[in-house]
Structure formats: C-alpha cells, structure tokens
Amino acid sequence: MGEFTPFQTVDVIGLPVAVTDYSSAIDWIFDRALAADRAYAIEAANTHVAALARHEQEFGEVMAQFDLICPDGMPLVWAINRCLGKRKKEKEESPEKLTDRVYGPTLMLKTIEASEGQPDLKHFFLGGAQSTLEKLHRRFEEQYPGSHIAGSYSPPFGDWPEEEFEKIRENIVASGANLIWVGLGCPKQERWIAKYKEQLPPGCYFGIGAAFAFHAGEVDQAPCWMQRIGMEWFYRLCKEPRRLSKRYFKYNGLFVWYQFNK
Template identity: 65%
Template sequence: MRTVPVIGLPLACTDYAGAVAWILDKAATSSTAVAVEAANTHVAALARSDAAFGESMRAFDLIVPDGMPLVWSLNAALPPAERLTDRVYGPTLMLETLEGTTGKPEFRHFLLGGKESTLEKLQSVFAGRFPGVAIAGAYSPPFGEWPEDEFERMTAKIRESGANLIWVGLGCPKQEHWIARHKDRLPPGVYFGIGAAFAFHAGEVSQAPAFLQRCGMEWAYRIAAEPRRLFRRYFTYNSLFVWYTLRDRMSGKTNRLP
C-alpha cells in the first residue's frame, strides 16, 4: 500500500475498503503480530516531537489518516486522480472491520482495555449490531501500575481466545507503546491502537456531528465536551502539527520521525 509522509509519519493512501481488505488479509495469513494505527494530528505531532513515541510508531505496519487535516496534507502531495475523499476514522474503521467479518468464523475479535462495564456494553452492542461476529474475549487490565506478570496474563488470554483481531483501548500513547514494545512477543494477529472508540461505541462519550467531522472541527466538539481534560492536548498538538507542516513546506524537505 502506498504511503506518503506527513510531518514524518508514513500515512497510507487508502479508504475504508482498502484498509479493511489489508487488515483481513493480514489477520488471515500473518504468523506474527501486525500493528495498525488510526492517526490524528495529536498522534502525528507527538510522533514528531517525542523521540520515544516516534520510535514506537515506526513499529506500526499500517497508519491510516484518521483526521481531516492529515487527509488535506496527503492530498497536497498526491495527483488529483489519487486524492482521498474522506479520512479513515478509527471508530468507523472498527465498525467496518466488524461488518467485514460478520459470518466469518475464521476472524475472531478480542477487546483489550477499558473498564469492565465498558467492555460488557461493547459486547452487547456488537452482538446486536453484528450478529454472527465472533467476539472471542475481552479483558480489562488493572488501572495504574501493572504487576510484573500482567503482560503474560494479557497475552495468555489473547492466545487462548484464538483471536486474530485485537482492539487495544489503553489510551494514547500507552496503547501504542504497549503494542510496539511487545510486538515481537505478542500472539499472531492484527493489533489496533483504537483510542476512544470503546467509549464511543459503548455510548459513554458522544461523537461529534458528521458535518463537524467532515470540516476537520471534531477537536472543537471534543474540547467543548471535556475542556479540562482535552484543551491543553488539542491546543499543544494542533499547534505543533501546523508548525511542522509549515516548516517542512518552507524547507522543501520531508522530515522523518526522530
């Protein structure tokens, strides 16, 4: 799949159908762990500004453009015939992947992260919306510092479930670091850094209206909903994204991740 660097992050030039096809092929055939990320401006700017996070992102095999500003940056580097018409939004990618595995028992899903109550709601929602999808297991790790044997406990549950599509909702950047740093020790399958999708689909957090998503203003809706938690993050990383984009264009160089 063709990739184009946006402030150093290699973004796949794809839509939902292309991403799902790639994911299901890897889930069915890969003998190792494969990492997928839906990247927004926060992820892109953090990968550029934080060397440790940039190193983790280099371990990911497919990074799709979750935010419209990333789509606009991609399209600026693509010929008109190849330009994207939409982003590949992480929560929607999750639903599209579930839809693509309906009635296909060879694909088994595992939900890792979030509260027990959230995982219970998710499994109920998915069972009603996607009858015939195999949710093979779910696990809520303890909050705070994990005991030394927690990695073995989590991977044992994934392995025993037979899952090959593992949705990791530990929050950014924890989920990306966890996938990347343990990638060579994880059971085979496709691992997704899925962020807030668990809370969205469980009905615990509302999503921005579609028109705000299309015009790249989802961040404003999220800040209005959770100002104390999200204002600093969006202000910092949206500003960094704009700065790195302008600097790269003025220099005429495509910078790599640190």
Template identity: 45%
Template sequence: MPAAEPLERADVFGFPVVAGTMDQLIAHLITTAETLDRPILIAAADAHVVTRGVRQQEYGNHLDTFDIICPDGMPVVWKLKRQPTRNAPHRLSGPDIMSELWDKGQPSPHIRHYLLGGSEQTLATLREKLLARYPGAQLAGSYSPPFGTWDETIQQNILQRIAESGATCIWVGLGCPKQETWLASMRHRLPAALYFAVGAAFDFHAGTVRRAPLWIQKRGLEWLYRLCREPRRLFKRYFTYNSLFLWYTLTGRKHSPAATPPQPH
C-alpha cells in the same frame, strides 16, 4: 491464499500514512487475517498522534514499528492530499475501522475479535452493543486490565488471555500514548494477530462518550466538538498538538527514525 493487496502510503511528518479508501483497507485486513504469521500493528493517527511522534523521539520510534498507520483526522487527510498519490486519501478513523471490520469481516472464519481496555462497565456495554449490531461477528474475549503501571505478572496475564482466545483482531483501547507504547514494546511477545490502537473507539461505540455529528467530522472540527464537551481534560492536548501540527506543516519539520523500521505489510 492470495497475498493482501499492498496499501499505498504517503509521508506525513516522516511517517508512512495510508492513502486510500476504507474499502481498500478493510479488504487488505481481511486478506491479511487469513495468513497471519506475526503480529501486525495498526495505528489510527490524528494530528495529536503524528505531532507527538515528531515532538517525542521515543514515541515516534514506537510508531515506526507499526505496520499500518491510518489517517484518523481530517488535518492528516488534508496533508496527504497535498501529495501526489494514486488513490484519493480518505479519513480512516479508529471507530470507523472498527465498525467496518466488525461488519464486513463477519463472513470470514478468520476474523475473531478481542477487546482490550476500558472499564468493566464500558466493556460490558460495548460487548452488548457490538454483538447486537453485528450478530454474526465472533467475539473471542475481552479484558479490562488494571489501571496504572503493569508489572510482569499483569503483562503475562494479558498475553496469555489473547493467545488462549484464538482472536485475530485485537482492539486496544488504552488511550494515547499508552496503547501505542505498549504494543510497540510488546511486539516481540505478542501472538500473531492484527492489533488496532483505537483510543476512544470503545467509548464511542459503547455510547459512554458522544461522537461528533458527521458534518462536524468532515469539516475537521471533531477536536473542537470534543473539547467543548471535555474542556478540562482535552484543552492542553489540543492546544499543544494542534498548534504544533500547524508549526510543523509551515516549517517542514519531520520525525527522524532512530533505526530502519520493519518493512510495511
């Protein structure tokens, strides 16, 4: 099998973020899935994720262990565009990566999906809608884990379910920062597969949360759209981290890795 074409990356607050197109990313992921020999962690990083990584050292160290960090949010894309890159940076959001890989990964026998996260009701709706939209896709399994802290019994149960499913694409919708923290801390125990931290993608695709229209997304105002729909839950997050994104951009502050991270795949 040919090796996956390397992805170009550029610095965003000290994190190597992918600079390229969705087609380049999906082609890379499909090729990588054919030769998996270890877990590959993929994060969809918006302004909230990258600024949290700077503000909270431990969370930033978790992001350092991810093999691929995608620009999920126009402010991150705009910051990438201020740097010299061979490829024009595009927004690579969690929900869009999910749609594209479910669609374009269908011909490959190596693309088998697993859904981890969300409520039983959300997962049931999500399974139904994804399989109706992508009838040739392979769904190897799904699991709605308990809310709250997971003890070793729950952890082992999750790992066993993933391993027995034979899935190669694990979609993790636990919300930030839990999903990135869990994947990073469990990396040494995870079966070989692609692991995607995709946050609200489950709710968007299931239709339980309405996504902003495309014209709002392209103008970098999806956060405002979501804030208007869920002000009590999202006000503190967006006020804090959007403000920090501007401050870090002006001051040049970056995340300082505690140790040398793994070589990007």
C-alpha cells in the same frame, strides 16, 4: 513500516501515512489476520499522533514499529492530498486523492461488520472498564450477530505489574482472536503494542483510542458535519475541556507548525 504494506504512503510531518480508504484497509487487515504469521500493528493516526511522533523521538520510534498507519484526521487527509496533487503536477505516478479519512471508530465498526459470517476472524477487546467491555459485547452481538467476539480483558488501572503482559497474552491465545482492539488511550496503547509486538500472538493489533467509549455509548461523537470539516477536536474539547485542552492546543499547534516549517 512493515515489509508487506501494499499502499503508497505520504510523509506527513515525518509519519508515513497510507493512501488508503476503509475497504482497502480492511482487505489488508483480513489478509494479515488470516496469515497468522506474526503480530501486525495498525494505527488510525490523527494530528495528536502525528505531532507527538515528530515532537518526541521516543514516540517516533514507537510509531516506526507500526505496519499500517491510516489517516484518521481530516488534516492528515488534506496533507496527503496536497502531496498527491504536487506529484501529479510533476507528472509522477500517483494514486487518486482521498475523498474521506479512515476514522478509527468507524474502521472498528466496518471491520466487525465485514467479518460477519467469517468464523476464522475473531475479535478481542483489550482496555477500558469491565462495564464498558460488557456494553461493547452487547452492542456488537446485537448489531453484528454474524461476527465472532471471542473475548475481552479489562486491565488494572494505573501502572501494571510485570506479570500483566503474560496474563493478557494468555487471554488472547485462549480466545483464538486475530483482531485485537487495544483501547488504552494514546499514547499508552501505541507504546504497549510496540513494546510487546515481537512477543504478541499472531494477529492484527489496533490502537483504537476513544472508540470503546464511543461505541459503548459513554461519550458522544461529534456531528458528521463537524467531522467532515476537521472540527471534531473542537466538539470534544467543549465536552471535556479539563482533560483535552492541553493536548489539543499543544499538539494541534505543533502539527500546523511542523506542516508549514518542514
């Protein structure tokens, strides 16, 4: 983890997850974005990310490069709160239990909203089809007119040529962005951020997963009540069974196994 992380963390099957809420996470993000001293890596981690980091050493090393890991999934929130409850029983100093998760797509919306009227905070979208990026631009310019959407880039599909990183870097530099939303899908986006972290322009880089498709209106989100009880995965599985069945059954199962077989 990065040296400046101000949050207490809880080890969730080996992943150091911050005990934080939206407001505190956004304050941390803005401080780092405006510091402009280096690239910071931010992740909203769900059970898939946590289980993959525990199951595969290489991906665990990738996640070790991240400076802030927020609890995106309710199972991570429950695991954190169990640990905090245990600390209090043992009379250890401990923050209050979390009342909500820090859901990646919502973190994106709240961060863009909070940046309104702050011209030094500029957003860049990396990933997705050009049509998706155009929808995102339209939505955020209409919904958050005081925010600054500085640029976007739709990379080629599949494996990238060696020169692709330099093209992306030049686009980010030219835009002046310091809040860079990376929507390449998990785990590609996390691997990309970790691999190039030392070469990226200063700013905050978010592994944001399906948020682009959600906010562009291309994929439906689960109802709020399903999100609250940790069943968002089931809703998405019903929508995209062919693509998501292996991921959810394998990694949800691994998360439970690691959680109760420490």
